[in-house]
Amino acid sequence: MARTAGDVNKRKIHSYYDYSLLFLILFLVCFGLVMIYSTSSYNAQRIYGNPTHFLEKQALFAGAGILIMIFVSKIDYRLYIKNLPIIRIKPITLLYFFCLLLQTLVLIIGPDVKGSRRWIDLGPLGRFQPSELTKIAVILFTAYIVYLAPKKLDKFLGFIRVVLFITPLLGLIVIENFSTALIIGVIMVAICFVASKKKAYFIISGLLFGALGSIFVFFVSYRSERIKVWLNVETEPKGYQILQGLYAIASGGIFGKGLGESMQKLGFIPESHNDMIFSVICEELGLFGAFALIVLYILLIWRIFIIAINATDLYGGLIATGVLAHLATQVLINIAVVTNTIPSTGIPLPFISYGGSSIMVLLFEMGIVLSVSNQIKGER
Template identity: 35%
Template sequence: MVRQKKAPAARRRPMSREEALARQERQQRRRELEQESRELAKGPIDLPFFILVMLLSGVGLVMLLSASFPSAYYETDGQNPMSYFIRQGVFAIMGVAAMLFIGKINYQRFRGLAKPLLYLAVILLLLVIIPGNPFAFTVNNATRWLGLNATLRFQPSEIAKLAVVIYFADSISKKKDRMQTFRYGIAPYAVLLIVLAALVGIEPHLSGAILIMGAGAVMMLVGGIHWRWVGLAMGAAGLLLYLVLGVIGYNASRIEMWHNPWLDPQGAGYQLRQSLITIGSGGLWGVGLGKSRQKFLYLPEEHNDFIFAIVCEELGLIGATVIMLLFAALILRGFWIALHARDRFGSLMVVGVMTLVGLQTFLNIGVVTGLLPTTGISLPFFSYGGTALSIQLAEMGIVLSVSRQMKPTKAG
């Protein structure tokens, strides 16, 4: 048997001295950057931001206890009137622990989560809309939850929002000048936003789709694309959402009741009518903490999407204004951290996270006060929802992680 000789392997061209030196310099620079990143990651977290998060979380728990007490009392036949508060408190502790843990991680490691988290979000969103899925839960004609039972469940849209922030930050930070082109800066991100918004909208969860598209659009704009592209992309995505999902028909009654809830005061307009009555009952100084009358089964979703109405009733215009100022201070401090972030990746992540918080806060307060149509959106740190609160606090941990490596600012 004659053995065939193996073809000689192609020999690599020997590296020149200049190329070898350049390679060594690149490797040395990479090691220096990694070492610098490790050293900077040991810096202190941004204390003002941390204090604002803890203040809002603490006030939110107090208001949740006040707003949920009557519902919990009636639902448990007086056995456990603090059930909502206890469960939310457990998730708040878990969320704070996650925030502190994530805050100590070098945020460069989050790059590795970009694609896996995005794939996971798409899979979970598909599981929600699969007909007959026993792990999907429907509440008020909307299937938005996955879980084992009514207690152990979560909204995949929360994971989708975080996935968009991390993936966009990782991808955009690598493209730099190519973000100004349609092929690299517009098309891939617009397609991704349309797909995710459509999956969330099918549930239907219009406010969740708005948050995803809004955060993505702001990150694209900050990443370097022209603002006209954002307008065109958002317009095209919104049009497709209306055509494919029939959102106009789904929200037609809500739009009508938004204009005049007294057209059907005991039906479709009842929610907004009671919300406006609740807000008006508070006056300037409020009726007092824990003394709300509307929370005694008059105002639906009083401990969830419409908890801000209870805040207005019990704390009045003054108290509600203070809480809105705390939200404003948190958002502004977050963007300040983004401006002083060490690199584009960290800056874009913080911009995405704070856009989600700011947009969600604006939409919730707008809905509760009648400024916007009812869309079913919660108030960050206040509304009942354990997994949502934990994820929100974890997102605050990302901001704290970036703040540990901020560029030094001039004194005075």
């Protein structure tokens, strides 16, 4: 039946809020807390005399992150690129230079942990990893640069222009943290690739970045050693953690040993609640649990993709694209490392691995994506 003009005028227009995405985020955070308790309770009891030591700390950061996510989701993301009233500077410009300052400070005053300077000691609050905050800065700043002149990306020089803006942040990170620099590079390239109508020059760019990355890998002793360990994980002493992780995956079978029943977490996998947590998930919940978790990540990425393609403007779409690239890359690298598909590197599993900086930054990013979804107008 044809609708009259009066019927059209009566239609209610409302702001769209992706509650499906919100539910997936909260479910993953809660699942992560359960797995952190399962994987860390033994070592927490042995070291600190409190089986919930790591759970309590992670729950505190997760709770704060959820509050930040909800608050950020109510802020119009376009405010990040508008001048502040008094100082007449854009928030993303302040964030960019703040991250530059933090990345410089971490190289000067950051504590040496296992041969690397990646954290700033905040005393009772623990350690903060500035490179996590830099991921947000790169997403927002790259999207803004592209948003100002998207047609320039149709030429290779336009892409180089974006690279020059991001290089200072990348250069400071790659000195101590190649894996995080790789993720940030992927975020930058993904945003540019989506916005560009010409794709051919990205092949040349990929080769150049690959060659540059190889220099940072093969000409740094401890990074090149990881490739040797990766190729000979059974015989190399430093392949112990990966080998124990593979044992955990193999022993889990189809449906696993049951939640809390892992043997490898009892000291065989060092700090099993961190980057290697996926192997314990496979052991306790089996391939079925691992597959279910991967499906949840796919659904989360799909929801972000839907928001990206329906965003009200290019800037919002590019922000969602950057967050999608960050999440997808981090999931792929973590699972690939745990299964020994690629050489070992320290990348946490999003929302699941223990780490305050990581989960708070991820939830901040999810808040920005929800803010983009909140601006999408639909018909009730």
